[in-house]
Amino acid sequence: MKIGLLSGEFPPQLGGIADFTRILATELAGRGHSVRVITTQNAQAAQHFSAPYTVHPIARHWGWLDLWRMRQCTADLDIVNLQYQAAAFGAMRLPIHLAPNWVRPPLVVTFHDLRVPYLFPKAGGLRAQVLRRLAGTAAGVITTNLADAAELAAASKLQRSTTIPIGSNLQQPAACAPAQWRAAHGISEDEILLGYFGFLNTSKGGETLLRALAELCQSGMPARVVLIGGSAGASDKTDAVHTQQLLELAQSLGVGAQVLRTGFLSEADTVAALQSCNMMVQPYADGASLRRGSLLACLASGCATITTNPASRIAELQHNVNVHLVPPNEPAALAAAVRTLQADAALREKIARGASALAASFDWISIARRTEEFFGAVLGAAPQGAVRR
Secondary structure, eight states: OEEEEEESOOTTSOSHHHHHHHHHHHHHHHTTOEEEEEEETTSOGGGGTTSSSEEEEEESSSSHHHHHHHHHHHTTOSEEEEEEOGGGSTTTOSGGGGHHHHSSSOEEEEESOOOOOOOSTTOTTHHHHHHHHHHHHSSEEEESSHHHHHHHHHHSOOSSEEEOOOOOSOOSOOSSOHHHHHHHTTOOTTSEEEEEESOOOTTTTHHHHHHHHHHHHHTTOOEEEEEEBOSSOSSOTHHHHHHHHHHHHHHHHTOGGGEEEEESOOHHHHHHHHHTSSEEEEOOTTOOOTTOHHHHHHHTTTSOEEEEOOSSOOTTOOBTTTBEEEOTTOHHHHHHHHHHHHHOHHHHHHHHHHHHHHHHTTOHHHHHHHHHHHHHHHHHHSOGGGOOO
């Protein structure tokens, strides 16, 4: 197949959608497909000259002219896959939501979340209508988790749909051993290092983490938090503002010196940082979800992970089997969970083993194969004139 992957962000831009699209493009190309990535002009095509896919950085602001460029760039393809996350497309504008009616090949939309686009001031209920229309007019819909699948199915009449989970965006081995990493960053052997991975925004529970850290330190535990990776992504400009607010909160709580920031790291260095922590702590304010690549990376890291109860039950996440679950937005509960795991090495090991096993079930070979199969099903159901070979 000649496949187009349409993404609002792509390396060297930072973000989960950028990493997802890069890995999916690589895996699909490895299965013998011709893959073309259509993305923003902020992505550098030269960086990918040796990649098994081609990069076409044609979009400036994801406006109407960009929609026309997109149509021209995809005209000879068999199928186009839009990696949808509203914030990744400029100011969350209207044009990208009309893509199914503009591109010539069948268009499949992968919904990485269901947040409604901003569109314009006072758009009101139109925002949800535009999202539903995108889902309903697409030749196929891929959701990354069952909760999103149920919500979309209830709100839109979908032509064809499936659920394919995402995988961890960290695939390389660690750059160094945990003891070496901790020594290089001034972390002593007896300090309890709590890792947090991912960008910092209001949904990630950063305030809960810092207040729990303050409680642990006040009780005498030699705890520190390491914020692993860049603090702000390419799409959400509020990340940097929220990060600064959290750093100010840490100072006011008296734990500023106990917070370590690594900044952006290479993939191998990121894996080394995750594996150097006593445990990972991801206290999402809206609950854990398998749509979060940061959580999947933590599960694959080999460390026990504390996270928050999902908004709706996720069968794969099992308390004290592959994660340790706490209520969201409750610093005291989070601090208590850290104490519990730190006092029980056997439980930490059990959770870590279970997490690694769960993460292995979300492997990229399966993700690419299932995506390929869904594309084939969509093409088989498409009108003959819509399929280009």
